[in-house]
Amino acid sequence: MTKAKPAAKHSYAYPRPAVTVDVALVTVVDTDLKVLLIRRGEAPFAGSWALPGGFVRVDESGTQRGETLDAAARRELAEETGLASDSIYLEQLGAFGAPLRDPRGRVISIAYCALLDPELRGTLAVKGKAVLRAGTDAADARWFSVAEEVTRLELAFDHREILDAALLRLRSRLDTSTVAFELVPPTFTIGELREVFEAIRGESLDAANFRRRVERMQDDGLIASAPGKRRTGTKPAKVYRFVR
Amino acid sequence: MTKAKPAAKHSYAYPRPAVTVDVALVTVVDTDLKVLLIRRGEAPFAGSWALPGGFVRVDESGTQRGETLDAAARRELAEETGLASDSIYLEQLGAFGAPLRDPRGRVISIAYCALLDPELRGTLAVKGKAVLRAGTDAADARWFSVAEEVTRLELAFDHREILDAALLRLRSRLDTSTVAFELVPPTFTIGELREVFEAIRGESLDAANFRRRVERMQDDGLIASAPGKRRTGTKPAKVYRFVR
DNA sequence: CCAAAAGTGTTCCTAGTACACCCATGT
DNA sequence: ACATGGGTGTACTAGGAACACTTTTGG
Numbered sequence: 001m002t003k004a005k006p007a008a009k010h011s012y013a014y015p016r017p018a019v020t021v022d023v024a025l026v027t028v029v030d031t032d033l034k035v036l037l038i039r040r041g042e043a044p045f046a047g048s049w050a051l052p053g054g055f056v057r058v059d060e061s062g063t064q065r066g067e068t069l070d071a072a073a074r075r076e077l078a079e080e081t082g083l084a085s086d087s088i089y090l091e092q093l094g095a096f097g098a099p100l101r102d103p104r105g106r107v108i109s110i111a112y113c114a115l116l117d118p119e120l121r122g123t124l125a126v127k128g129k130a131v132l133r134a135g136t137d138a139a140d141a142r143w144f145s146v147a148e149e150v151t152r153l154e155l156a157f158d159h160r161e162i163l164d165a166a167l168l169r170l171r172s173r174l175d176t177s178t179v180a181f182e183l184v185p186p187t188f189t190i191g192e193l194r195e196v197f198e199a200i201r202g203e204s205l206d207a208a209n210f211r212r213r214v215e216r217m218q219d220d221g222l223i224a225s226a227p228g229k230r231r232t233g234t235k236p237a238k239v240y241r242f243v244r
Numbered sequence: 245m246t247k248a249k250p251a252a253k254h255s256y257a258y259p260r261p262a263v264t265v266d267v268a269l270v271t272v273v274d275t276d277l278k279v280l281l282i283r284r285g286e287a288p289f290a291g292s293w294a295l296p297g298g299f300v301r302v303d304e305s306g307t308q309r310g311e312t313l314d315a316a317a318r319r320e321l322a323e324e325t326g327l328a329s330d331s332i333y334l335e336q337l338g339a340f341g342a343p344l345r346d347p348r349g350r351v352i353s354i355a356y357c358a359l360l361d362p363e364l365r366g367t368l369a370v371k372g373k374a375v376l377r378a379g380t381d382a383a384d385a386r387w388f389s390v391a392e393e394v395t396r397l398e399l400a401f402d403h404r405e406i407l408d409a410a411l412l413r414l415r416s417r418l419d420t421s422t423v424a425f426e427l428v429p430p431t432f433t434i435g436e437l438r439e440v441f442e443a444i445r446g447e448s449l450d451a452a453n454f455r456r457r458v459e460r461m462q463d464d465g466l467i468a469s470a471p472g473k474r475r476t477g478t479k480p481a482k483v484y485r486f487v488r
Numbered sequence: 489c490c491a492a493a494a495g496t497g498t499t500c501c502t503a504g505t506a507c508a509c510c511c512a513t514g515t
Numbered sequence: 516a517c518a519t520g521g522g523t524g525t526a527c528t529a530g531g532a533a534c535a536c537t538t539t540t541g542g
Contacts, residue, residue, distance in 0.1 A: 015302045016260040017310075019352055056341070058259045058350045065343035065350040066261075095339045095354045097300070099309035106302045106309040108263055110339045110352075191493070209532065211495070216530085234493040235539040435520070453505065455522070460503085478520045479512040 017097070017106040021073045022053035022159065024093075024166035025081070027116040027143070028183045033199040034143040035150060035163060038080055044103045045156035049144070051163065052080040053109065073112045081141065089115040089182040093165050101158045109157075113166040115182040147202060174200050178222070181242040187226040189237040190214050214240070261341070261350040265317045266297035266403065268337075268410035269325070271360040271387070272427045277443040278387040279394060279407060282324055288347045289400035293388070295407065296324040297353065317356045325385065333359040333426040337409050345402045353401075357410040359426040391446060418444050422466070425486035431470040433481040434458050458484070 025036040037049040054076045058066040067075065069092065074085040090112055097108040144150045146167065155163065173179050174197065181188075183196045194210045217223050224243050229236040269280040281293040298320045302310040311319065313336065318329040334356055341352040388394045390411065399407065417423050418441065425432075427440045438454045461467050468487050473480035 014262070014299050015304050017263050017300065017302045018258070019261050019263065055258050056261065056352075058261045060259050060349055068343060069339055069341040069352070092338050094336050095313055097313040097354070099312060105304055108300075108313070108352075108354075110341070189494090206532070206534085207493080208495080208497090208534085209530095213530085231540085232493070233541060234491085235495080235541095237494060433521090450505070450507085451520080452507085452523080453503095457503085475513085476520070477514060478518085479514095479522080481521060 015106075017108045018102075019056045019058075020053055020107055020109045021056060021069060021076055021112060022051045022096075022109050022157075022162055023073050023077055023090075023112045023114050024051055024163050025077065025088075025114040025116055026146075026166065026170065026183075027118070027121050028196050028199045029118070029121075029143065031195050031199055033146040033167075033202075035146055035166075036081065036141060037144050037150070037153075037155070039140040040156055048156040049153050050156035051159045052076055052141075054079070056110070069110050070112075073110075073114070077114060083116075083120070087120065089179070091169070091179075093162065093169055096158055096162060098158060109162070111162045111165060113169055115179060117183055117185055119185045170200055178242065181223075184242075187228075187239040187241045189230050189232070189239055191232070191237060193240075259350075261352045262346075263300045263302075264297055264351055264353045265300060265313060265320055265356060266295045266340075266353050266401075266406055267317050267321055267334075267356045267358050268295055268407050269321065269332075269358045269360055270390075270410065270414065270427075271362070271365050272440050272443045273362070273365075273387065275439050275443055277390040277411075277446075279390055279410075280325065280385060281388050281394070281397075281399070283384040284400055292400040293397050294400035295403045296320055296385075298323070300354070313354050314356075317354075317358070321358060327360075327364070331364065333423070335413070335423075337406065337413055340402055340406060342402060353406070355406045355409065357413055359423060361427055361429055363429045414444055422486065425467075428486075431472075431483040431485045433474050433476070433483055435476070435481060437484075 027034050027036075036052065038052050040046050040048050040050050054072075056067065056069065056072040057075075060066075070090055073090055073092075074088070077083055077088065078085045091114075093111040093113055095108055095110050099106060101107065101109070144153070150163070170179060180193060180196050180200070183200075184192055190211050191207070193214060194205055194207065197210070198204050214223070218225065218240070221243060223240045226239045226241040228239055230239050271278050271280075280296065282296050284290055284292050284294050298316075300311065300313065300316040301319075304310075314334055317334055317336075318332070321327055321332065322329045335358075337355040337357055339352055339354050343350060345351065345353070388397070394407070398404075414423060424437060424440050424444070427444075428436055434455050435451070437458060438449055438451060441454070442448050458467070462469065462484070465487060467484045470483045470485040472483055474483050
């Protein structure tokens with residue numbers, strides 16, 4: 001069953017591309033949008049920074065046929081960052097398949113955008129380094145500021161293009177989806193949520209207008225006020241939680 | 245060069261999935277949103293209706309590595325419908341890769357949404373039949389009304405899911421992109437544009453309010469008034485053209 | 489006391505919605 | 516003449532943007 005039966009004339013005789021997943025893992029530190037990059041240890045692009053990713057597992061032997069694409073993305077994140085990846089928000093961006101995007105041969109990559117809230121980031125960051133387990137082929141890894149650092153880098157493969165797609169998607173879905181809540185702790189203040197919006201939009205927002213917007217979210221049942229207040233070094237702020 | 249060189253330890257030794265493209269080709273006939281389906285002539289799902297599509301060409305022999313994903317989608321459209329596909333609007337929806345989505349083995353499909361304006365549709369429709377060249381493995385093909393007919397069909401593979409994604413994408417991008425202009429002739433009246441909006445949204449819109457909206461588009465330079473008027477069986481209407 | 493962020497109030501304007509109404513044309 | 520879709524007017528409302536202002540904390 002590794003080859004097709006002869007009846008299916010053009011299906012399995014064709015050469016197949018390799019298929020990978022690549023993940024743009026994004027988080028907000030203070031007021032700064034960051035993306036996790038991994039320094040490649042092997043050719044091609046050895047020494048360059050790249051998005052975490054790897055080959056999709058395909059098992060054609062038994063009745064099993066390997067993992068879903070989402071599972072592949074989560075597995076690669078776990079392998080290369082040590083993150084318990086079950087609770088991470090994942091969103092597929094699409095397929096990147098330019099014939100020459102990988103010098104080794106025809107490789108089609110399924111790109112993902114992943115969002116990490118500050119609480120989970122704590123379970124992974126070790127003083128500046130982003131990773132606990134320095135993975136097999138990942139020589140190094142850390143967070144890069146999207147606004148400043150990453151623009152000056154030459155990324156491996158077409159990962160610049162993938163990253164741009166991830167940021168574009170994030171920006172366009174910021175106002176019409178609940179992605180912002182994935183980048184904020186389980187309970188959060190209006191100011192913290194605003195910082196996430198500002199980091200993604202890359203501009204400061206009017207605090208008063210943003211407050212009223214959040215209050216409307218509460219009216220709509222999208223968020224609810226949580227018990228307690230947060231001491232912020234200034235006047236204590238009410239905390240809210242996202243209602244899924 | 246069909247196998248990897250031994251140095252790349254985990255890249256090419258792995259079994260690879262087959263990769264296909266599937267295209268939801270959509271058009272608006274009168275006030276009705278339609279999708280082109282093809283009746284499968286072979287197993288699996290022989291006799292079922294399916295989206296046009298096929299395997300991505302990969303050529304690992306020379307320096308050539310085959311076609312882009314977009315090119316594969318256009319080629320399949322051309323092969324199965326006889327459409328000169330250069331001018332068709334194409335938008336990638338994403339990758340569908342559930343392990344069991346194809347009973348023959350692990351097949352990952354890159355899904356597309358394509359839009360056909362009424363003028364080009366004329367070059368393809370032959371009294372009810374959608375196709376000029378009845379393609380190789382396509383026993384039959386025709387337009388199905390999305391609102392009524394297609395809901396009662398059992399589509400092949402996960403094509404229902406792909407079609408739903410296409411329609412969702414279309415609806416969500418209707419107000420924030422220029423997709424509507426891809427479904428209208430090169431010059432169009434406000435009424436014709438409104439019919440496209442109504443077909444996609446599945447509800448009627450207030451003609452007066454829609455008119456003002458289109459007038460704002462003109463103020464923004466998105467569209468321009470075109471010379472002449474259109475006789476519609478009633479009061480002649482101004483015509484506009486989309487400014488790309 | 490002062491800086492700084494939380495929180496309140498007000499004004500202006502755009503765009504969506506609903507609905508009444510007139511106009512030009514083919515039949 | 517009349518039905519039909521083209522085209523105009525108007526009033527209501529929600530929400531974005533700009534900005535002045537008060538409140539409560541830590542230093």
